[in-house]
Amino acid sequence: MxxxxxxxxxxxxxxxxxxxxxxxxxxxxxxxxxxxxxxxxxxxxxxxxxxxxxxxxxxxxxxxxxxxxxxxxxxxxRTVVFQADAVFPWLTVRRNVEYGLRLRGVDRTTREERVDKFLSLVGLDQFGDAFPKELSGGMRKRVDIARAYASGxxxxxxxxxxxxxxxxxxxxxxxxxxxxxxxxxxxxxxxxxxxxxxxxxxxxxxxxxxxxxxxxxxxxxxxxxxxxxxxxxxxxxxxxxxxxxxxxxxxxxxxx
Ligand SMILES: Nc1ncnc2c1ncn2[C@@H]1O[C@H](COP(=O)(O)OP(=O)(O)OP(=O)(O)O)[C@@H](O)[C@H]1O
Ligand SMILES: [Mg+2]
The missing domain is CATH 3.40.50.300 (P-loop containing nucleotide triphosphate hydrolases)
Incomplete structure (x- = not known):
């Protein structure tokens, strides 16, 4: 595929x-x-x-x-990631990564598992509850990538x-x-x-x-x-x- x-x-x-x-x-x-x-x-x-x-x-x-x-x-x-990060400033890191999964109606347990996995893979497991403004540019980019992958x-x-x-x-x-x-x-x-x-x-x-x-x-x-x-x-x-x-x-x- x-x-x-x-x-x-x-x-x-x-x-x-x-x-x-x-x-x-x-x-x-x-x-x-x-x-x-x-x-x-x-x-x-x-x-x-x-x-x-x-x-x-x-x-x-x-x-x-x-x-x-x-x-x-x-x-x-098909998902696009641009140079400018596209994280939603009003959502926590976890909610950002979860976004596409929610749109697709994925159940809560699966969502949490997927988000944990992706946050850990991009090295942000400690930052799930942070808001984007508390992160560096590189960290926001990690959220962007994790979110793109999580949306499936x-x-x-x-x-x-x-x-x-x-x-x-x-x-x-x-x-x-x-x-x-x-x-x-x-x-x-x-x-x-x-x-x-x-x-x-x-x-x-x-x-x-x-x-x-x-x-x-x-x-x-x-x-x-x-x-x-x-x-x-x-x-x-x-x-x-x-x-x-x-x-x-x-x-x-x-x-x-
Ligand atoms: N919507 C549009 N309407 C008119 N011309 C466009 C449009 N989008 C792109 N172009 C033109 O098409 C050409 C290619 O643009 P494109 O953005 O694909 O280049 P690029 O290789 O991504 O450039 P860069 O390296 O600067 O990002 C350019 O001349 C641009 O001005
Ligand atoms: Mg271009």
């Missing part, structure tokens, strides 16, 4: 008489439970790609399929979720995401500007061209999951980082 297929997808926006082609004949398949990171020049169409999977947008041409079915509208099987989607769409965090907080988020996803695997499309993040988190890194976005490179990350932060110091990791940086520069300069 959670297989995503883009078949020759184009997306054109028309606003105030101006047409913008954001995606052009993009073809891409994401396998069940794969973590695919997407990098590409600013404004190339990465968020558009996520919005198409989420069902917030419809393609102009081609089709976006999840588990063989055309995406027609947003639904609970097949597909998680992450749009630069850690883009605003400092490097140490970011590293701790990578580990939290890794832990939660090891326990409850999902298909993930993770948009980021950070090559190191893409290589640490992803099974695969897609490099997009400048707008209109197409797939420029599709890199398999050869490292087993449950990675250690020190993997970044290995020669293989560094080589891949350099290769992807080159690949990005190639497309950026070619279109400059």
């Amino acid at each position: 959670g297989v995503i297929e883009f078949d020759q997808v184009s997306k054109e926006f028309a606003s105030r008489g101006k047409r913008t082609l954001a995606l052009s004949e993009t073809t891409l398949k994401v396998e069940e439970h794969q973590v695919v990171c997407v990098v590409g020049p600013s404004g190339c169409g990465k968020t558009t790609l996520l919005n198409l999977v989420a069902g917030f947008l419809a393609p102009t041409h081609g089709s976006v399929l999840v588990d063989g079915r055309q995406v027609a509208a947003p639904d609970a099987s 989607p097949q597909v998680l769409l992450l749009d630069e979720p850690f883009g605003a965090l400092d490097i140490f907080t970011k590293e701790s988020m990578w580990l939290a995401l890794q832990a939660i996803n090891a326990s409850e695997p999902r298909t993930i499309v993770f948009v980021t500007h950070d090559i190191e993040e893409a290589l640490f988190v992803g099974d695969r890194v897609i490099v997009m061209t400048p707008r209109p976005a197409r797939v420029h490179a599709d890199v398999t990350v050869p490292f087993a999951r449950n990675r250690d932060l020190d993997i970044r110091g290995t020669a293989d990791f560094q080589q891949l980082r350099i290769d992807i940086a080159h690949s990005l520069r190639e497309v950026s300069y070619a279109h400059a």
Whole structure:
């Protein structure tokens, strides 16, 4: 479950008489439970790609399929996490994480078990009764991730979720995401500007061209999951980082 297929997808926006082609004949398949990171020049169409999977947008041409079915509208099987955290300030951490489960009418005992599990996986077991304003930015992001998982989607769409965090907080988020996803695997499309993040988190890194976005490179990350932060110091990791940086520069300069 959670297989995503883009078949020759184009997306054109028309606003105030101006047409913008954001995606052009993009073809891409994401396998069940794969973590695919997407990098590409600013404004190339990465968020558009996520919005198409989420069902917030419809393609102009081609089709976006999840588990063989055309995406027609947003639904609970696909959840988006943005850079700005989306926690409800008037709810406690526990209530925030529980939110989607309540909407789905999940019974109280199951809810409590699920929430305990997710809070523990993101390292917030001591903070269930806290309100978001009492938490740091990184902790609120953990609540966001726990809430996204708890709502039970097949597909998680992450749009630069850690883009605003400092490097140490970011590293701790990578580990939290890794832990939660090891326990409850999902298909993930993770948009980021950070090559190191893409290589640490992803099974695969897609490099997009400048707008209109197409797939420029599709890199398999050869490292087993449950990675250690020190993997970044290995020669293989560094080589891949350099290769992807080159690949990005190639497309950026070619279109400059
Ligand atoms: N609703 C819209 N109406 C008109 N144009 C849009 C709309 N949404 C996006 N665009 C345009 O489509 C292009 C791709 O936008 P998108 O937000 O997908 O890029 P991005 O790769 O996510 O950029 P960034 O790296 O800055 O987040 C941009 O030129 C943008 O201005
Ligand atoms: Mg974007």
